[in-house]
Amino acid sequence: MTGGHQVDSDTDQREVPLSALEHYAYCHRQTALIHVEGVWSENVETVRGDLSHTTVDLPGLQRRRGLTVIRSLPVWSHTYGLRGICDIVEFEKGAATPVEYKVGRYKADGPAELQLGGQALCLLESGFDVPTGYIYSVAERRRHAVSIDVDLLDRVMAAADAVRRLLDTPALPIARNDARCRRCSLREDCLPELTDGRQQTTPDLLAPRPLGQWRD
Structure with a gap:
């Protein structure tokens, strides 16, 4: 439910x-x-x-x-x-x-x-x-x-x-942005690398982002 x-x-x-x-x-x-x-x-x-x-x-x-x-x-x-x-x-x-x-x-x-x-x-x-x-x-x-x-x-x-x-x-x-995110089906909706509260600068949302970079 x-x-x-x-x-x-x-x-x-x-x-x-x-x-x-x-x-x-x-x-x-x-x-x-x-x-x-x-x-x-x-x-x-x-x-x-x-x-x-x-x-x-x-x-x-x-x-x-x-x-x-x-x-x-x-x-x-x-x-x-x-x-x-x-x-x-x-x-x-x-x-x-x-x-x-x-x-x-x-x-x-x-x-x-x-x-x-x-x-x-x-x-x-x-x-x-x-x-x-x-x-x-x-x-x-x-x-x-x-x-x-x-x-x-x-x-x-x-x-x-x-x-x-x-x-x-x-x-x-805020997102956890750790190992749990790797298997989460909502990763693309959550964008943990941008929503974990640690982002210091405004990201370029159009720039390609590498896969698999998490803070474990």
């Missing part, structure tokens, strides 16, 4: 898309470009991500031996103003286990865990126990367990508040 910010009627706070939690942890400027400016561009990474979600993006339900598996499940939290879609949620004996698909390799404490934690908050509010979630790495073809603990949920709530402040700020954050 990348747009149409709404205000929750019960808490009077702006809704935050679950995907924005991961975007914010990765790059504040990317978050504003996507969720405020409505900017989106494709590259090989985003296409790979779309292809890896082909199955889980199709809504569906399966039951086997007491386990119910739902694909593409909409979830929300009125308390914390969150809304989004879980790739997969497995339900068993009052417990819910969200599974988030990511095309790249798993990174412990990475941005994807905030999105998973946001899903867990929504499921907790719906009355389920959520002790564990998983991030499935398509590149590794395996699941990585993530403990849904107080620390993660606190980080999710702090990130949601930070995203709200960003959405209400008219100016775009």
